[in-house]
Amino acid sequence: MTSADTVLAIHSVTKSYGSRRVLDELSFRVLGGRLTGFVGRNGAGKTTAMRVILGVLAADSGHVTLDGEALNIETRRRFGYMPEERGLYPKMRVLEQIVYLGRLHGMTATAARTSGRSLLTRLGLGERLNDTVQSLSLGNQQRAQIAAALVHSPAVLVLDEPFSGLDPLAVDTVVSVLSEFAAGGAPVIFSSHQLDIVERLCDDLVVIADGQIRASGSRNALRAEHGGLRFELALDGSGLDWLAAVPGVSDLERIAPECDAPSSTAHVVFAVDSAATSQLVLREALTRGEVTRFLRHQPTLAQIFREVIR
């Protein structure tokens, strides 16, 4: 990240619907030039937070800034937004619709046309530019929707569940378009239920539960921070029953041995209280058989997620 990259910051945003507090002192930052994944369970407040960022919804308190400056309707006009509830004019032609939205954002007709055409082509809709939106499949409508959010090269991109309804190939296309866009320096935040995609794609993560930020930061930092010190061990020998008795070892979890491993192989993941304990386990294992695998276990995003929202 260079100093020229933009930072979108959410400062203590609170929002209640009646007596129900949907966003509770929400604060996080979305850094320019990186993809930020916004994950949380249904009803955690993701969509509300995004609507507040876009100004479609007003916060009860708190504010949103871009490079330190509070947002107004003019700065927000330069945002790109893909709402969770998808919608384009069904009877309008695809390209024309994208051009229309581009122009509402302040583009000239020519610029909007050029940009819309290249984006749609990029997203695989090059053959369908003059078809009506309603004649497109749902997946293709989704791509058009992404083009609608990107047509004006937004200063900030906010996407609510951009991958839902896309087949794996379409996901790859969209991922590459988004990564490329983020590389230009704009902050990009998207919510998703598909943790595997978020894990693969995101540089940064924000985890929200019950309207509160439970974790945020770079993916690697979160991995290091959460999931504790866990190791994976595969031992071809006399079994692993001894492991539970080693002081400092806990949370033993047996894993099915790999298909090509001999039937005498046992495979576990376990937590240790310190690095020294792990070395102790390794030495002990070496005396009991052939260690085919011993490594620091990286928690998956799903594991971190379960841990932080608990």
Next chain:
Amino acid sequence: MTETGRLTTGAPTTTPLAALSVTQTIRLVAQREVLTRLRSKSFLISTGVLMLIVLASIIVGALVSSNAELPKVAVQRSVTNALPKIVGFDLQYIDTLVEAERLVRSGAVEAAVVSNSTVSKLGITVIALREVDPAVVAAVSLAPDVRILTPETTNPFLAYLVALGFGVVFFLSTLTFGSTIAQSVVEEKQTRIVEILLATISARLLLAGKVIGNSLLAFGQVALIATLTSLGLLITGQHAILGDIGPSILWFIVFFVFGFVLLAALFAAAASLVSRQEDVGSVTSPVTTLVMAPYVAVIFFHDNPVVLAVMSYVPFSAPVGMPMRLFLGTAQWWEPLISLVILLASTAAVVGLGARIYSNALLRMGARVKLSEALARPATFRSAAQSPAQAIAHSTARSAARLDK
């Protein structure tokens, strides 16, 4: 790889976005409304059919009136010399009495005027089959000089036709474009594109664009009908009628312009209360009634000066009532001006109210929004996009409260 180049210019510093002025925004929205409509086949076909009906009714009217005004009458040549001024009839000259009777019996003429009467001092006889057209008798009679003190200036049948014409055109155009704007509002709500739109422009500008776009189409249609009517009257040689009706048509257009904007704002506001096309009909039915009322009233009461006078000042019916009175010659020159001022003031008030309902109800999905709730929130925003936002908050708060019970 130009597209890659474009994508990577996403940094805000290089984004070439100009600030859109209010007019530019409204123009963009209005332009989309107009283009969408002009491209719709059903719209073009229905407009075409409407124009054909207008043209046909003028031509048929011309044919009917020319037939009605000129009954066929046979005249013996010898009479013609005696009474040279039998006018207003389709005359057929004959020589003999036998011939006259034959023509009357066969129905080829309504009556025959022949000489050789011993009874009448005029020395002529009018022969008819069963009863005689008084006009024929009058034409060949000596009549005293008649002076009517308060002459009836307008043919009552023509007055009825004109009333029907204004009523139908107002009703059809307003209903067509009113429903169009209502459907377009709900389409945006139903497809949720409204969320993208409101993240970009304010609800008021969106409404203004929609009302202006559809109003332009409605004016276009009414102007086209007026032009066609005038041309039709000219071509069919009904100059006299055109002279009578022309000024009231011009007034009709002026009143229609503002009257339609008023109704369009009402249609948009009503439609913004619901989220599905299926509900548009029921939610706009009060507005539809407002549109139908002047149409029904002018047809039933076109000869009732009191009702017409009231109609010509009530904002919803003035576009029909005032031109009608001007046509009948029962309105003073200043009356349309006062009525126009009333209409302008009501239009401004209704548009303001409509904009508030629209802004407040636009993002509230699901069940029909109660009118009182859409009106309740004062339209004071810090930024234009925040008012609808408050509306969502409000609605969600309500549903949350309902869940709690």
